[in-house]
Structure formats: C-alpha cells, structure tokens
Amino acid sequence: MPAPTKKAAPARKKNRSEDKLAKLGLRSDMDLVLHLPMRYEDETEIVPIREAGFMAGTPSQVEGVVVSCDIQYRPRRQLVVTIADDSAQLVMRFLNFYGSQVKQLEAGTRVRARGEVRHGFFGAEMVHPTYRVVKEGEPLPTALTPVYPSGEGLSQAFLRKAIAAAMTRIDWRDTLPPRLLEALKLQPFEAAVRLLHNPPSDVDEHALEDRSHSAWIRMKFDELLAQQLSLKRAQEARRSREAASLPVVGALSEAFLAGLPFELTAAQQRVLREIRADLRESFPMQRLLQGDVGSGKTVVAALAAAQAIDSGFQAALMAPTEILAEQHFRKIAQWMEPLGVQVAWLTGSLKKKEKMEAQARIESGAAQLVIGTHALIQEGVQFARLGLVIVDEQHRFGVGQRLALRNKGKDAGGAGDTAQTVPHQLMMSATPIPRTLAMTYYADLEVSVIDELPPGRTPVVTRIIDQNRRDEVIERVHAAALDGRQVYWVCPLIEESEALQLQTATDTHAMLSAALPDLRVGLVHGRLKPAEKQMVMDAFIRGNIHVLVATTVIEVGVDVPNASLMVIEHAERFGLSQLHQLRGRVGRGAAASVCLLLYQSPLGPVARQRLMTMRETTDGFEIARRDLEIRGPGEFLGARQSGQAMLRFADLQTDQWLVEQARDVAQALLREDPATVDAHLARWLGGREDYLKA
Ligand code: ADP
Ligand code: MG
Numbered sequence: 001m002p003a004p005t006k007k008a009a010p011a012r013k014k015n016r017s018e019d020k021l022a023k024l025g026l027r028s029d030m031d032l033v034l035h036l037p038m039r040y041e042d043e044t045e046i047v048p049i050r051e052a053g054f055m056a057g058t059p060s061q062v063e064g065v066v067v068s069c070d071i072q073y074r075p076r077r078q079l080v081v082t083i084a085d086d087s088a089q090l091v092m093r094f095l096n097f098y099g100s101q102v103k104q105l106e107a108g109t110r111v112r113a114r115g116e117v118r119h120g121f122f123g124a125e126m127v128h129p130t131y132r133v134v135k136e137g138e139p140l141p142t143a144l145t146p147v148y149p150s151g152e153g154l155s156q157a158f159l160r161k162a163i164a165a166a167m168t169r170i171d172w173r174d175t176l177p178p179r180l181l182e183a184l185k186l187q188p189f190e191a192a193v194r195l196l197h198n199p200p201s202d203v204d205e206h207a208l209e210d211r212s213h214s215a216w217i218r219m220k221f222d223e224l225l226a227q228q229l230s231l232k233r234a235q236e237a238r239r240s241r242e243a244a245s246l247p248v249v250g251a252l253s254e255a256f257l258a259g260l261p262f263e264l265t266a267a268q269q270r271v272l273r274e275i276r277a278d279l280r281e282s283f284p285m286q287r288l289l290q291g292d293v294g295s296g297k298t299v300v301a302a303l304a305a306a307q308a309i310d311s312g313f314q315a316a317l318m319a320p321t322e323i324l325a326e327q328h329f330r331k332i333a334q335w336m337e338p339l340g341v342q343v344a345w346l347t348g349s350l351k352k353k354e355k356m357e358a359q360a361r362i363e364s365g366a367a368q369l370v371i372g373t374h375a376l377i378q379e380g381v382q383f384a385r386l387g388l389v390i391v392d393e394q395h396r397f398g399v400g401q402r403l404a405l406r407n408k409g410k411d412a413g414g415a416g417d418t419a420q421t422v423p424h425q426l427m428m429s430a431t432p433i434p435r436t437l438a439m440t441y442y443a444d445l446e447v448s449v450i451d452e453l454p455p456g457r458t459p460v461v462t463r464i465i466d467q468n469r470r471d472e473v474i475e476r477v478h479a480a481a482l483d484g485r486q487v488y489w490v491c492p493l494i495e496e497s498e499a500l501q502l503q504t505a506t507d508t509h510a511m512l513s514a515a516l517p518d519l520r521v522g523l524v525h526g527r528l529k530p531a532e533k534q535m536v537m538d539a540f541i542r543g544n545i546h547v548l549v550a551t552t553v554i555e556v557g558v559d560v561p562n563a564s565l566m567v568i569e570h571a572e573r574f575g576l577s578q579l580h581q582l583r584g585r586v587g588r589g590a591a592a593s594v595c596l597l598l599y600q601s602p603l604g605p606v607a608r609q610r611l612m613t614m615r616e617t618t619d620g621f622e623i624a625r626r627d628l629e630i631r632g633p634g635e636f637l638g639a640r641q642s643g644q645a646m647l648r649f650a651d652l653q654t655d656q657w658l659v660e661q662a663r664d665v666a667q668a669l670l671r672e673d674p675a676t677v678d679a680h681l682a683r684w685l686g687g688r689e690d691y692l693k694a
Contacts, residue, residue, distance in 0.1 A: 241284055265455070295454075317392065389424070
C-alpha cells in the first residue's frame with residue numbers, strides 16, 4: 001500500500017468494514033462473538049518442501065525464500081513464484097493476482113505458504129496457496145487457526161481482530177443456570193466460545209471439525225433453545241390475535257355426516273375433534289393435517305368447512321394444481337350443494353366474465369365455500385366473511401402464498417365487528433414431516449395426523465422390473481384392462497426439458513395405442529388446456545379410457561378407485577416421496593393393486609436404495625423417514641421453508657436429540673424461569689426474532 005492514502009482513510013474505511021460486517025449479520029459485539037469458525041487450519045507445522053504433498057488431498061505448509069517471481073503469458077497470464085528451502089524448490093502459481101503481489105514477492109523474500117501440493121512436470125507446485133511474508137525464525141502458531149465464514153472484501157485477519165476485540169467487551173455471564181448445565185452435562189458458555197475461537201493445541205481436532213466437541217454441543221444447544229423459546233413466544237402471540245369463533249356444529253355438519261356413504265375412521269374422528277375444538281376458539285387455528293395419500297383428508301377438510309358455514313362464515317380451499325382443485329370442487333360440490341350450500345369455483349383459466357361473477361359472489365358473501373387455485377389469492381378477490389382457510393398440499397405453496405390467503409380475511413369490507421380478525425387456517429399435506437422436523441421447520445404449528453387408512457384397502461404390491469422387459473409389462477396392462485381394471489402409465493421425468501418430457505409422453509401414447517389396438521388409451525400432460533385435461537380425466541373417471549398415459553401431473557390427489565395398476569417408467573429418476581405420491585393413485589378401491597417400477601440399468605446406489613424402499617413399504621411416514629436419510633432435511637421441503645436456514649450451528653439431522661432436549665428445556669424455562677428466557681433470547685436473537693415468524 002502506498003503511504004499517502006493511509007492517513008485519510010481510517011474513518012471511511014471503518015464504515016466500509018462495518019457495512020461489510022453488517023452484511024454478514026454482524027452488528028453487535030455479541031454477533032461477532034457468536035460468529036464461530038466454519039473450519040480450522042493447521043498451521044502449527046512446517047514441512048520440508050521435499051516432503052510436502054505426500055498425503056493427497058491434505059494441504060501442507062512450507063516455508064522458503066523466493067528464488068524468482070515472473071509474470072508468464074502462456075498458456076494464460078499468470079504469476080509464477082519459485083521458492084526454495086534446504087530440501088527442494090516449489091512453484092506457487094496465481095492465475096489472478098495484483099501488481100502489488102509482484103512487488104511483495106521479489107527474490108529474497110521469505111514466505112510461508114499453505115495449500116495442496118501437486119507434483120507436475122515442473123516439480124512440486126501449489127495453485128493459489130494462501131501465503132504470508134514472514135521474518136526468519138518467526139514463531140509458528142501453537143493452536144489451530146480458525147477460518148470464519150466471510151464475505152467479499154472481508155479478510156480473515158480483519159474478522160479475527162474484530163472478534164478478538166468484541167470478546168474483550170461482551171458480558172460473558174452464562175444465560176443458563178449452573179444447575180441446568182450440570183443436569184444436561186453442558187459446558188459453560190464462556191469456556192465453549194473461547195475454545196472454539198482459540199482451540200488449544202491438544203484439542204481433539206476431529207471432534208472440532210465434525211462439531212461433536214462438547215464446546216460445539218453447547219453452542220448448538222443454545223441455538224436450538226433460542227429457537228424453541230422463540231417459537232413458543234410466537235405461539236403466545238398468535239393466541240393473543242383475534243379470530244372469529246366458529247362454534248356451531250349444526251344442521252349442515254350433521255346432514256353432511258349422515259349423507260356420507262361411509263363411516264369416518266377412528267383417526268379421522270380424532271383429528272376432526274381436534275379441529276373442531278380449535279375452531280371454537282377466538283384466536284386463529286394454525287393446524288397441519290397430515291395423512292398419507294388416500295387416508296381421507298378431504299372429507300375432514302369438508303367437515304371443517306361445514307362448521308365454518310354453520311357458524312355463518314365463509315370457507316376457502318386452495319389447491320396447488322388445477323386438476324386437484326377441480327377434483328375437490330366436484331367432489332365437495334356433489335356433497336354440499338344438495339344440502340343448500342353455495343359453492344364457488346375460481347381458477348386462472350376461467351373466462352373473464354365467469355371470474356367476475358365468482359368474485360362478486362365471494363365478495364357479497366353469497367358463496368359460502370370457495371374452491372380454487374392460486375387465483376384465490378389474487379388481487380380483486382375479496383371475501384365478505386372469511387372464517388376458515390384450507391390449503392391442500394400446503395408444501396407446494398410458498399410461505400408468502402399461504403399468508404396471502406390468510407390475509408384475505410382482514411380488510412374484508414362489510415363484515416362489521418369481524419373486520420379485524422384473522423381466519424383460522426388448516427393446512428393439509430400427504431408428505432409427512434417427521435416430528436422433529438415439524439417442530440423446527442414450521443413456526444408455531446399444531447399437527448394432527450391421520451394414521452389409518454379407510455377399511456377395505458389392500459396394500460399396493462410393488463415390483464421392480466428392468467426396462468427391457470417392457471413387452472411383458474404391456475401384456476400385463478392388456479390383461480388387467482380386459483379384467484375390467486384401469487391403468488396409469490406414468491412417463492419418465494425429464495428434468496432438463498419439459499418439451500422432451502412432452503415428446504416422450506406423446507411417443508409413449510402412440511406406442512401403447514399401437515400395441516393395444518383393442519383398448520382406449522388416453523393422454524394427459526401439463527400442456528393441455530384445462531378443458532382438454534378435464535375431458536380426459538372425466539373419461540378416465542367414467543371408465544371410458546382403459547389406459548391413461550400421464551406425466552407427473554397426476555402426482556397429487558387424483559382419485560379414481562377403479563385404477564389398480566400403475567406403471568412408472570424410468571422410476572430411477574424420481575424422488576422417493578414423488579414415487580410414493582404417484583403410487584398413491586392406485587390402491588384406492590377394494591381391488592388388489594399393483595405398481596410396476598421400470599428402471600434402466602445399471603442402477604446407481606441411491607436409486608437402488610429408493611426403489612428397494614418402495615418395494616419394502618407403503619407406509620408414508622417410513623418412506624419420509626428414509627427420504628430424509630437419503631436426501632437430508634434441506635431438500636425436504638425446499639429451502640424456502642427450511643428451518644435449517646435459521647440455524648447456523650445445529651444440524652437437524654445429526655442433532656435431533658438436541659432438538660428434543662431443547663424443546664423440553666424451553667417448556668420448563670417458560671414455566672419456571674422467565675428471566676432466563678429473556679436473557680437467553682436477548683443473547684441469541686438480539687432483535688432478530690422476526691425471521692422465525694414464517
Ligand atoms: P387424501 O387424504 O389422499 O386426500 P382423499 O380425501 O382423497 O384422500 O380420500 C381418498 C378416498 O377415500 C376418497 O375416495 C374418499 O371418498 C375415501 N374415503 C375417505 N374417508 C373414508 C372412510 N372413512 N371410509 C371409506 N372411504 C373413505
Ligand atoms: Mg388429497
């Protein structure tokens with residue numbers, strides 16, 4: 001650095017650094033202190049150049065004197081610096097470099113360099129090593145060197161200094177009482193933090209790296225505890241918001257139940273009781289209804305809607321796809337309209353005039369139940385008295401979309417004393433979320449589970465078959481159809497190209513039509529116009545189509561009990577939960593159902609594991625558990641909803657036991673020790689509780 005700029009810089013430079021720190025979320029001293037290393041580098045040893053790099057993949061540190069420092073232009077511009085110690089020479093190669101580096105590394109300079117050593121044609125070399133100019137005999141660090149998560153233009157040295165300074169200023173007092181630490185065998189806060197920033201030379205490096213060290217455990221526990229405390233507080237806040245109480249289980253509910261062609265299962269009755277109790281409250285319900293595919297969530301949702309209507313309010317049901325929404329509409333309208341309920345239908349594909357009509361009925365309150373897609377949350381849709389919002393396949397919606405529907409209740413005009421209330425919310429999902437995840441993924445959510453299928457279902461038998469036996473499979477399809485049963489033929493998922501996927505579906509349709517001339521083969525895919533799609537689905541539902549060739553549009557919710565054979569091509573390309581959803585389209589009637597998973601060999605280990613799981617079990621929760629094992633929680637619900645995003649240290653998968661522990665401790669502290677709760681939240685969240693309120 002040239003000297004003249006040095007004097008004027010400090011004030012501005014400080015501000016810029018502060019901005020950069022703020023970008024990393026580091027505003028207070030405590031933020032800095034809790035900015036823990038993401039890994040460590042071992043700079044405690046120097047090896048002779050001759051011995052460097054014998055362990056492939058592990059970096060070495062060497063020290064030598066610069067012999068030459070040149071800019072080369074072939075094959076591309078680069079800085080090539082040769083250093084030497086007593087044992088050998090080594091080349092440091094930089095493809096990006098500053099002019100100042102050329103000066104800094106002039107011959108005779110002593111440097112310490114750390115990086116992976118490769119032995120190439122020109123001898124040992126390091127590409128882009130980290131290096132430092134040193135004096136002869138400069139002492140080595142005695143501890144591991146922390147490496148912090150950083151941002152653009154923030155050097156490790158700067159972060160280290162800022163953190164060290166912050167450590168001299170903060171209040172180190174433990175937020176947790178000693179009794180608790182002892183009971184949980186947790187390290188004191190100060191000791192844990194100091195160790196992580198400056199690990200002693202005899203530390204268990206491995207435990208530090210994989211974060212199983214007791215110091216890490218303390219940090220993870222604190223973080224999870226803060227999360228649990230804050231979730232509970234959010235729950236209290238919800239309880240203080242107002243919702244219209246929907247207490248009436250009246251004529252509609254009773255007539256509806258009496259008219260059903262079946263009895264509710266015990267599990268359906270149980271979750272219905274839970275929902276009914278919630279709806280009576282005058283704070284908003286926020287409940288997730290989980291049940292495997294085919295477990296009968298729709299009827300429970302309809303009964304919740306009936307209670308809202310019985311109580312004089314509107315209910316809205318939103319589904320992620322047009323096919324699914326329409327199926328709900330037709331089924332529920334068929335149940336409810338004979339009982340005098342006005343049901344409105346609203347999707348993006350409606351003609352303008354129909355849309356306006358539907359909107360008018362919603363706004364006037366004439367429509368008591370509204371069923372549709374995302375169109376429900378568009379501007380211009382105003383509810384008169386929205387009391388209950390139901391979201392099907394909720395994980396397919398973003399947080400924002402769910403909130404948008406909830407907010408439709410707020411500024412409803414003409415609603416008199418209910419204008420300020422929030423509607424109750426029922427979310428449904430066939431993708432079961434394991435308990436620990438549910439506890440951390442969703443802020444403040446009650447969970448009801450339908451853990452029983454309606455009687456008379458025979459479990460689907462799953463077979464795994466090599467794609468080259470397709471002819472036999474087509475034979476089987478033929479036999480099933482002649483037997484009066486219907487068949488889904490699911491075309492492979494082609495993630496790279498929707499056009500290609502469409503092409504494959506069209507080809508498959510042509511191939512099957514030719515191979516099965518005596519059968520009616522239909523085709524449904526995402527590019528069909530809604531009316532066309534509906535025509536095909538109708539024909540299939542009425543039994544006029546024997547074999548339905550489909551892309552994954554049939555994945556969710558479609559309900560045709562007579563379909564009892566499913567063929568999935570290139571099953572190895574699908575994810576586990578997707579396969580489970582698809583397979584759930586069969587096994588809905590009394591007939592024994594079969595699912596044939598065709599695969600292209602050779603199978604990779606992950607795909608093999610998935611297909612085996614599908615063959616072994618039809619239990620959605622078990623499948624979800626294994627899916628989680630294979631994929632990890634981050635992908636489970638999409639990053640958008642991922643609770644991991646707000647956890648810096650804990651890992652929901654490896655630290656499940658800590659999640660449970662943190663939840664129990666949170667409950668006890670909230671009951672017995674509010675001062676500790678406040679102190680702990682202040683330390684860990686500062687003013688940032690907001691982002692837990694998704
Ligand atoms: P999902 O939970 O996957 O949304 P659905 O609500 O579509 O399941 O129900 C699947 C099928 O089971 C539907 O045809 C539905 O009418 C039927 N069903 C629901 N509950 C029962 C029950 N208690 N007994 C018999 N059939 C039921
Ligand atoms: Mg459903």
